[in-house]
Amino acid sequence: xxxxxxxxxxxxxxxxxxxxxxxxxxxxxxxxxxxxxxxxxxxxxxxxxxxxxxxxxxxxxxxxxxxxxxxxxxxxxxxxxxxxxxxxxxxxxxxxxxxxxxxxxxxxxxxxxxxxxxxxxxxxxxxxxxxxxxxxxxxxxxxxxxxxxxxxxxxxxxxxxxxxxxxxxxxxxxxxxxxxxxxxxxxxxxxxxxxxxxxxxxxxxxxxxxxxxxxxxxxxxxxxxxxxxxxxxxxxxxxxxxxxxxxxxxxxxxxxxxxxxxxxxxxxxxxxxxxxxxxxxxxxxxxxxxxxxxxxxxxxxxxxxxxxxxxxxxxxxxxxxxxxxxxxxxxxxxxxxxxxxxxxxxxxxxxxxxxxxxxxxxxxxxxxxxxxxxxxxxxxxxxxxxxxxxxxxxxxxxxxxxxxxxxxxxxxxxxxxxxxxxxxxxxxxxx
Amino acid sequence: xxxxxxxxxxxxxxxxxxxxxxxxxxxxxxxxxxxxxxxxxxxxxxxxxxxxxxxxxxxxxxxxxxxxxxxxxxxxxxxxxxxxxxxxxxxxxxxxxxxxxxxxxxxxxxxxxxxxxxxxxxxxxxxxxxxxxxxxxxxxxxxxxxxxxxxxxxxxxxxxxxxxxxxxxxxxxxxxxxxxxxxxxxxxxxxxxxxxxxxxxxxxxxxxxxxxxxxxxxxxxxxxxxxxxxxxxxxxxxxxxxxxxxxxxxxxxxxxxxxxxxxxxxxxxxxxxxxxxxxxxxxxxxxxxxxxxxxxxxxxxxxxxxxxxxxxxxxxxxxxxxxxxxxxxxxxxxxxxxxxxxxxxxxxxxxxxxxxxxxxxxxxxxxxxxxxxxxxxxxxxxxxxxxxxxxxxxxxxxxxxxxxxxxxxxxxxxxxxxxxxxxxxxxxxxx
Numbered sequence: 001x002x003x004x005x006x007x008x009x010x011x012x013x014x015x016x017x018x019x020x021x022x023x024x025x026x027x028x029x030x031x032x033x034x035x036x037x038x039x040x041x042x043x044x045x046x047x048x049x050x051x052x053x054x055x056x057x058x059x060x061x062x063x064x065x066x067x068x069x070x071x072x073x074x075x076x077x078x079x080x081x082x083x084x085x086x087x088x089x090x091x092x093x094x095x096x097x098x099x100x101x102x103x104x105x106x107x108x109x110x111x112x113x114x115x116x117x118x119x120x121x122x123x124x125x126x127x128x129x130x131x132x133x134x135x136x137x138x139x140x141x142x143x144x145x146x147x148x149x150x151x152x153x154x155x156x157x158x159x160x161x162x163x164x165x166x167x168x169x170x171x172x173x174x175x176x177x178x179x180x181x182x183x184x185x186x187x188x189x190x191x192x193x194x195x196x197x198x199x200x201x202x203x204x205x206x207x208x209x210x211x212x213x214x215x216x217x218x219x220x221x222x223x224x225x226x227x228x229x230x231x232x233x234x235x236x237x238x239x240x241x242x243x244x245x246x247x248x249x250x251x252x253x254x255x256x257x258x259x260x261x262x263x264x265x266x267x268x269x270x271x272x273x274x275x276x277x278x279x280x281x282x283x284x285x286x287x288x289x290x291x292x293x294x295x296x297x298x299x300x301x302x303x304x305x306x307x308x309x310x311x312x313x314x315x316x317x318x319x320x321x322x323x324x325x326x327x328x329x330x331x332x333x334x335x336x337x338x339x340x341x342x343x344x345x346x347x348x349x350x351x352x353x354x355x356x357x358x359x360x361x362x363x364x365x366x367x368x369x370x371x372x373x374x375x376x377x378x379x380x381x382x383x384x385x386x387x388x389x390x391x392x393x394x395x396x397x398x399x400x401x402x403x404x405x406x407x408x409x410x411x412x413x414x415x416x417x418x419x420x421x422x423x424x425x426x427x428x429x430x431x
Numbered sequence: 432x433x434x435x436x437x438x439x440x441x442x443x444x445x446x447x448x449x450x451x452x453x454x455x456x457x458x459x460x461x462x463x464x465x466x467x468x469x470x471x472x473x474x475x476x477x478x479x480x481x482x483x484x485x486x487x488x489x490x491x492x493x494x495x496x497x498x499x500x501x502x503x504x505x506x507x508x509x510x511x512x513x514x515x516x517x518x519x520x521x522x523x524x525x526x527x528x529x530x531x532x533x534x535x536x537x538x539x540x541x542x543x544x545x546x547x548x549x550x551x552x553x554x555x556x557x558x559x560x561x562x563x564x565x566x567x568x569x570x571x572x573x574x575x576x577x578x579x580x581x582x583x584x585x586x587x588x589x590x591x592x593x594x595x596x597x598x599x600x601x602x603x604x605x606x607x608x609x610x611x612x613x614x615x616x617x618x619x620x621x622x623x624x625x626x627x628x629x630x631x632x633x634x635x636x637x638x639x640x641x642x643x644x645x646x647x648x649x650x651x652x653x654x655x656x657x658x659x660x661x662x663x664x665x666x667x668x669x670x671x672x673x674x675x676x677x678x679x680x681x682x683x684x685x686x687x688x689x690x691x692x693x694x695x696x697x698x699x700x701x702x703x704x705x706x707x708x709x710x711x712x713x714x715x716x717x718x719x720x721x722x723x724x725x726x727x728x729x730x731x732x733x734x735x736x737x738x739x740x741x742x743x744x745x746x747x748x749x750x751x752x753x754x755x756x757x758x759x760x761x762x763x764x765x766x767x768x769x770x771x772x773x774x775x776x777x778x779x780x781x782x783x784x785x786x787x788x789x790x791x792x793x794x795x796x797x798x799x800x801x802x803x804x805x806x807x808x809x810x811x812x813x814x815x816x817x818x819x820x821x822x823x824x825x826x827x828x829x830x831x832x833x834x835x836x837x838x839x840x841x842x843x844x845x846x847x848x849x850x851x852x853x854x855x856x857x858x859x860x861x862x
Contacts, residue, residue, distance in 0.1 A: 005580065005629065020661045022626070022823040040629025040660065041580065069823040097794075097824040119623035119815050120822060128627060135583040142573060149436065149472065152566040156853040157588075157636050157651050160860050172603045172613070174650075175642070177860045182603070189853060192550035195453070196559060198436065198471025205588050205635060211606070219605075220588050229471065230451045363528075384550050384862035390531040391551060392453040392500040422587040422620060429591050429608045431815035 001073050007041035009086040012076045019044065019088065020071040022123070023064045023099075033061040035090075036083065037072065038123070045079070046072045046088040057093045066105075067123070069096035118422055119431050129258035130418055133251055134407045140250040141224050141401075144243055145201045150226060153193035153200035155186025161381040168208045170219075182207035185400060188330070188385050190227035191361060194396055195388055201226040213426055215415040216303070216353065218404055220424045227398030233332075233342045233360040236397035237318050240346055240356055241276045243401075244316055248272040251410055264412040268350055271314045276346070280321045284309050300326045307351040316355070320344040329371040331359040344399070352409040358399025365389035432504050438472035440517040443507045450475065450519065451502040453554070454495045454530075464492040466521075467514065468503065469554070476510070477503045477519040488524045497536075498554070500527035549853055550862050560689035561849055564682055565838045571681040572655050572832075575674055576632045581657060584624035584631035586617025592812040599639045601650075613638035616831060619761070619816050621658035622792060625827055626819055632657040644857055646846040647734070647784065649835055651855040658829030664763075664773045664791040667828035668749050671777055671787055672707045674832075675747055679703040682841055695843045699781055702745045707777075711752045715740050731757045738782040747786070751775040760802040762790040775830070783840040789830025796820035 001018045009017075021039030028034065033048040048061040064070060073092040078085065104120055114121045121127055145152075158172075158180040174180035186202035193200035202225040210217050226239070248269050251259070259266060279287075288295045291308050295301075301309070301319075310317060321334060324341040334340035346356035362368045368389055372382055407419035417423035422431070432449045440448075452470030459465065464479040479492040495501060504523040509516065535551055545552045552558055576583075589603075589611040605611035617633035624631035633656040641648050657670070679700050682690070690697060710718075719726045722739050726732075732740070732750075741748060752765060755772040765771035777787035793799045799820055803813055838850035848854035853862070 007580070020825070021629075040582075040625075040627060067823040069825045096826075097820075099823045100821045102822055117815075117818075119620075119818060122623065122627040131584070131628075132582060138583055139573070139577055142570070146570055149438070151471075151563060152569055153562070153852055154636075154653065156855055157638075158855045158860060160862075170603045170605075170611075172601045174601075174860055175640075175857050177858070180601075180855075180860055189550075192553065193852060194471075196471060196553040197562075198452075205585075207588075209606075222585065384548075387548075387550060389528075391533055392498040392530045393528040394451070394500045395527075421584055421624060424587055424589045424611075426606050427608070429589060429605055429611055431591075 005041040006037070006039050006044045006084060006086075009044065009076050009084070009088075013078050013086070014076065016073065016075050016091070017088075018071055018073045019046070020096075021069070023066055023068045023070065025066070026061075026064060028062050033058065035061060035064065035070075035072070037070075043083045043125075044086060044088055045082045045084075046074065046090050048090045048093060052089070052091055053093060060095050061090075061093055063098075064095070065099045066102040067099040067120075069099070070094060071096065115417070115423070115428060116430070122421060125261055127418065129261040130407065130411050130413065131421060132258045133255050133262075133411055134403070134419060136251050136255045137247055137407055137410065138222075138403065140247045141203070141403075143250075144246050145226060148199070150199045150201050151193070151197040153190060153197065153202055154204060155183060155189035155193075155202045155225075157183050157204065159183050161378065168210050170207050170209050184208055185223065186225050187227065187398065187400065190225050190398060191385070191388055191396065194227040194229045194398070195392065195394070198230075199226070199228045211426060214303075216405060216408075218416055218420065218423055218425055221416075221420070222403040223400050224403065225398060225400040227396065229394050229396045231360070231397040232395055233320065233344065233397060236358055236360060236399060237278060237320065237344055240318065240344070240358060240399055241274045241316075244276075244346065244356070245272060245274050247406070248410060259411075262411050262413065264410075268314070268412075269410065272316065272349065276315050277313050277317045279317060279319055281319055281323065281340075282321075284319045287312060298323050298325065301354075303353055306347050306353040310347040310349060310351050310353065314349060316346050316348050318344050318346050327359070329375040329377060330361050330368070332362045333367055346399075348405070348409040350409070350412075352405070355405045355409060356399050356401045358397065360395065360397040363389060363393045363395055365393065436472040437468070437470050437475045437515060437517075440475065440507050440515070440519075444509050444517070445507065447504065447506050447522070448519075449502055449504045450477070451527075452500070454497055454499045454501065456497070457492075457495060459493050464489065466492060466495065466501075466503070468501075474514045474556075475517060475519060476513045476515075477505065477521050479521045479524060483520070483522055484524060491526050492521075492524055494529075495526070496530045497533040498530040498551075500530070501525060502527065546848070546854070546859060547861070553852060556692055558849065560692040561838065561842050561844065562852060563689045564686050564693075564842055565834070565850060567682050567686045568678055568838055568841065569653075569834065571678045572634070572834075574681075575677050576630075576657060579630070581630045581632050582624070582628040584617075584621060584628065584633055585635060586614060586620035586624075586633045586656075588614050588635065590614050592809065599641050601638050601640050615639055616654065617656050618658065618829065618831065621656050621829060622816070622819055622827065625658040625660045625829070626823065626825070629661075630657070630659045642857060645734075646848075647836060647839075649847055649851065649854055649856055652847075652851070653834040654831050655834065656829060656831040658827065660825050660827045662791070662828040663826055664751065664775065664828060667789055667791060667830060668709060668751065668775055671749065671775070671789065671830055672705045672747075675707075675777065675787070676703055676705050678837070679841060690842075693842050693844070695841075699745075699843075700841065703747065703780065707746050708744050708748045710740075710748060710750055712750055712754065712771075713752075715750045718743060729754050729756065732785075734784055737778050737784040741778040741780060741782050741784065745780060747777050747779050749775050749777050758790070760806040760808065761792050761799070763793045764798055777830075779836070779840040781840070781843075783836070786836045786840060787830050787832045789828065791826065791828040794820060794824045794826055796824065
């Protein structure tokens, strides 16, 4: 018998096929048992009619517990009223394992209860849909860069020093070298890559030992960081908006069923089309002040400020040209206003806040050295990085996009802990 | 003027284009300066004729130092005798930055000297070619699984316990949870993923604090780990060989120029076609003994043993059905011989040794519990993993392929430290 998957049933209408999976739900009435099977690709109602199977099989079908593993062989029928649009008329059923009493039931469970059972929770429809969309987003990220001449450039996880301060670093003993710190960003290494390959992207996990329990922070999260030689701030923004539009449109094209499971307002995503608004930091501050929020010029935006800015637009907005004190040492000083840095953040629509941070980088050796001293960073540790300005320095730019925040926005879900298979937060290291 | 890249010159013959890059090499004789530019996509000879440019430009071209950044505008000419097959007749040249004296010269440098300057070393042809092939391999890995219904499933890096013993773990303080250990393998999490999605692959960095300085060990390395529900050992081996054939053939198709830079014997790669030989551990031991190596039955293979087995075949060989003592607790016991485990290793051709380790997993709750006790593992820590056998256990299998070893084999290079942008080894944490 031909084995297939639920997602492929549309190609087998009228044929007899075998499906292998788990019991998602069931009901029976007299001579019929309705088994909703999940096989990891979708759901399918399998109809067991007492006259089509042996008595043993019928009894077995009736007594299947939630999440029991089993296989069925039967005829595929289009049935628009059924979940997924197809049904199986069962001729043969085989139990693989009768599941113990399953802890996750249709009733409401607390978030800690579910998080403790994350290895099982991912089997439920919403979590499954979120992680399918996560896959689509990551695939789109790679396709986008691979098809535009970028070279994948894996930056190291173990680093001898930090990019953005030492208070939020995870540290591990490293043989005779003292300590290694887990990377917070692959950017500096990515800049070395851009000088060797022209255009690169770093894509891997990054780590922050942040003691904040918010819905937007994980201690371990994935980030994609493209870096381009011979790019300025405007080219960087062009790429950012093309990139984000591409990802959103790919999800709309390929994962519509999953968005529907999540009851996502699809019209909001359909609006994510270039060009995105570009406003300066100064203009953004005006918006915040107009709305009466108590914001002091020169500070970084907090979550309420980001929401205030973002809600004025129906697509992501890019905020550029920041007071240099707010931003990292490596950002290029603005030629027109030396108090400003050529940084740019992208705030997602619908108040989801920052999903991208980027900048044109300082390519002038002397100015960069000055910045390192101003920020009281250990000059010796950055000597290799300064080499990139000694040996063929060029204008260059790049950005970093947090995967979990992007998944959260596109899926329309509140907390980033549901956007990765096993979220790690302060207070959450298991399972 | 139209800006393009060196890799795209073939589409611009006869046109006037601008290239932006760095000086790889140069020579001059009288009225001509020959500048070999690299732009990250390839090399191109730019011919500066004294009559075609200003005197300033000509002098600037003559005085360019190695790795200086510059742009040129000129006419594209097909020239089979030139590197890359095309030349640029320069009409305009612009210096971006005159590089300081570049430390890496065509003369021989020691490996530590080069490793200290890895951020620059990656600009040289061989390193560039290796990392381009690395990108191609990773892209092929993802394409392979994405196009076969697998879902990407990122396993956590921070784990509360270890898979393969505690002596080689990196450890970091984790808030009030005590210590977190850096993952050595995402497999156990991947098994949870397979039960939710059917077929998944974990793909991320993994860590081993191994105190061994060999040419095959890094402390941080990337691994891809597919895991499939309703798969047995034979199906696992079918997938392994299809997978490895695909990767090698993709590199041959898309990265032939890079293989040639590395002077790789391409015929050896062309031979990597299914089916691959499958031999049992017992048969492998026979081969070792026939060659007179001092190997004791029941041990794991060492590097010389792997070489002895591999050199008998012109393609990778799969060694299956191992004495259970050699293998991890989670491998399924062989039904025909309970002293054996259903593990399988793939040894690369040409003596490159193990690149894949895999197995059918133990799906019987009682046998798995027995194994955990036999191996004296902390039962409590594996309780969540045992849940996968309580709630819909199914036959399943998977494997893990080390990216750096695979790159090393396909590129035909001796040491894995050249197969990743910034290798981390015992004694090497910088830059």
